[in-house]
Amino acid sequence: MSSAPSRPTPPDWAFTFHGHRCPFMPLGYRMGLLALEHLGVDREPDHRLHVVAELGEGHPQTCLMDGIQVATGATFGKTLIEKTFWGKLAATFWCPEKTAVRYALRAPFLDGFGKFEFFAYRKRGIEPSAIPAAVTREVIDWTLAQPDEAVFAVAERPDFRCAPPKGSFNKSLCSICGEYVFERYVHLKDGKPVCIPCSGYSR
Amino acid sequence: MSSAPSRPTPPDWAFTFHGHRCPFMPLGYRMGLLALEHLGVDREPDHRLHVVAELGEGHPQTCLMDGIQVATGATFGKTLIEKTFWGKLAATFWCPEKTAVRYALRAPFLDGFGKFEFFAYRKRGIEPSAIPAAVTREVIDWTLAQPDEAVFAVAERPDFRCAPPKGSFNKSLCSICGEYVFERYVHLKDGKPVCIPCSGYSR
Numbered sequence: 455m456s457s458a459p460s461r462p463t464p465p466d467w468a469f470t471f472h473g474h475r476c477p478f479m480p481l482g483y484r485m486g487l488l489a490l491e492h493l494g495v496d497r498e499p500d501h502r503l504h505v506v507a508e509l510g511e512g513h514p515q516t517c518l519m520d521g522i523q524v525a526t527g528a529t530f531g532k533t534l535i536e537k538t539f540w541g542k543l544a545a546t547f548w549c550p551e552k553t554a555v556r557y558a559l560r561a562p563f564l565d566g567f568g569k570f571e572f573f574a575y576r577k578r579g580i581e582p583s584a585i586p587a588a589v590t591r592e593v594i595d596w597t598l599a600q601p602d603e604a605v606f607a608v609a610e611r612p613d614f615r616c617a618p619p620k621g622s623f624n625k626s627l628c629s630i631c632g633e634y635v636f637e638r639y640v641h642l643k644d645g646k647p648v649c650i651p652c653s654g655y656s657r
Numbered sequence: 658m659s660s661a662p663s664r665p666t667p668p669d670w671a672f673t674f675h676g677h678r679c680p681f682m683p684l685g686y687r688m689g690l691l692a693l694e695h696l697g698v699d700r701e702p703d704h705r706l707h708v709v710a711e712l713g714e715g716h717p718q719t720c721l722m723d724g725i726q727v728a729t730g731a732t733f734g735k736t737l738i739e740k741t742f743w744g745k746l747a748a749t750f751w752c753p754e755k756t757a758v759r760y761a762l763r764a765p766f767l768d769g770f771g772k773f774e775f776f777a778y779r780k781r782g783i784e785p786s787a788i789p790a791a792v793t794r795e796v797i798d799w800t801l802a803q804p805d806e807a808v809f810a811v812a813e814r815p816d817f818r819c820a821p822p823k824g825s826f827n828k829s830l831c832s833i834c835g836e837y838v839f840e841r842y843v844h845l846k847d848g849k850p851v852c853i854p855c856s857g858y859s860r
Contacts, residue, residue, distance in 0.1 A: 465670075467668075467670030467673065467674070470670065471670070471671075471674055471726070471732070472730075472732060472734065472735075473700065473702040473703065473730040473732070473735070474702045474703060478734075482734070497676065498676055499784070499786040500677060500785060500786050500787075510839065510841065510842055511736050511821075511822050512821075512822030512823060512824045512825065512839075512841050513824060513825060513826070513828075513839035513840075513842075514824065514826055514839075516734055516735065516736050517734045517735060518734065520732050520733065520734025520735065521734070522734075523674070523732075523733065523734065527674075527675075527676040529674070529675060529676070529723050529726075529733075530722055530723065530726065530732075530733035530738065531675065531681075531682065531685070531719055531720045531721065531722035531723025531725075532675075532676070532719065532723065533714050533719050535733065538853075539842070540842055540852060540854065541828075541838050541839035541840075541841055541843070541853075542836060542837070542838055542839075542842075542852055543836075543837065544836070558836055559837075561830060561835060561836060561837050564837055573826070576826070577826055581702070581703035581704065582702075582703060583702040584703075607836075618714075618715075619714050619715030620715060621716060622715065622716060623716070623717055623779070623780055625716075625744075627764060632764060633745055633746075633747070633761055633810075634746060634762075634764050634767055635743070635744050635745055636713065636715075636716035636717075636744035636745075637716075637744075638713065638715050638744055639713055639716075639743055639744030639745075640744070649743060649745055650741075650743045650744075651743065
């Protein structure tokens with residue numbers, strides 16, 4: 455006898471964190487778990503795993519990245535996830551001493567996904583928290599029923615390099631506003647340390 | 658009789674999300690809650706509240722931003738939090754029809770904060786998850802005991818404008834790699850739609 459494999463669903467707190475129910479956060483969660491498994495690493499407690507997401511702004515489905523944060527521990531606050539601003543539904547997962555791997559949502563999956571009523575609501579400008587729960591559940595359930603191979607294209611990227619900047623704890627007081635600035639970002643103005651907004655330089 | 662005011666501490670799931678215990682995530686959480694209260698808005702379920710954080714990379718204390726995500730619902734996945742890369746411990750909270758407000762960590766608070774043993778471990782390169790729990794608890798407890806006015810400088814920013822890009826659901830298949838690209842990021846090459854990495858343009 456065969457049974458459908460169980461698909462991972464995010465813990466309840468992930469929906470609390472995210473703020474609403476939608477199909478993208480759970481999809482990013484699933485992508486993140488698969489990537490950890492592929493890399494053979496645990497959820498990141500500190501600062502090793504990095505995610506380079508190919509999404510951008512002003513387009514839908516960015517909520518994927520909250521699922522990735524939740525699953526992998528590569529959080530924005532730990533400066534472990536960044537965007538390339540390419541408008542693509544893909545992300546590369548990199549960990550020192552491992553071969554990086556890229557996960558992308560397959561076009562045929564997205565074609566099926568896009569036919570659900572959830573998207574008709576979104577295109578009318580209805581925010582996710584205002585969409586009827588049954589409509590949201592329908593697309594989440596359909597997504598969970600799709601096999602991993604139908605949803606994700608997976609490619610190892612042996613040449614992918616991620617070079618996190620070397621950190622420093624040094625900081626100076628800005629001589630104009632009096633606030634602390636970490637040294638990497640301190641500029642000089644009339645020979646005195648200043649922060650970027652007080653410097654008048656754009657960066 | 659007087660009693661110390663109770664200070665907000667993040668829910669347990671916030672530490673699970675973040676991946677380790679440190680004093681910065683709880684400090685960002687507190688900053689985020691105060692900002693919501695100042696603005697008079699609830700935690701963001703969808704896409705209204707935006708946070709412009711003045712932090713950067715390659716410096717400590719960025720974990721503040723995970724606390725801000727947790728408290729406010731202005732998450733990276735919803736494209737509601739961004740960094741200016743100024744290396745400053747401050748963030749501006751903006752919501753349509755409200756006066757934006759900036760919270761910054763005060764320099765004297767940071768001077769006291771920086772004397773705790775937790776930072777001696779960090780400067781020796783010990784990751785937060787490997788620092789003895791009592792050492793981490795000591796600095797978290799001290800931070801919680803400091804009054805809001807000693808920790809945060811608060812300034813309304815009536816001229817602050819945030820202009821989230823207008824969204825579009827349109828997307829095209831890249832004629833080279835066959836992956837979907839949201840329209841804002843589609844380029845043309847030999848008259849055909851291509852994604853940024855296939856285009857050879859840098860953006």
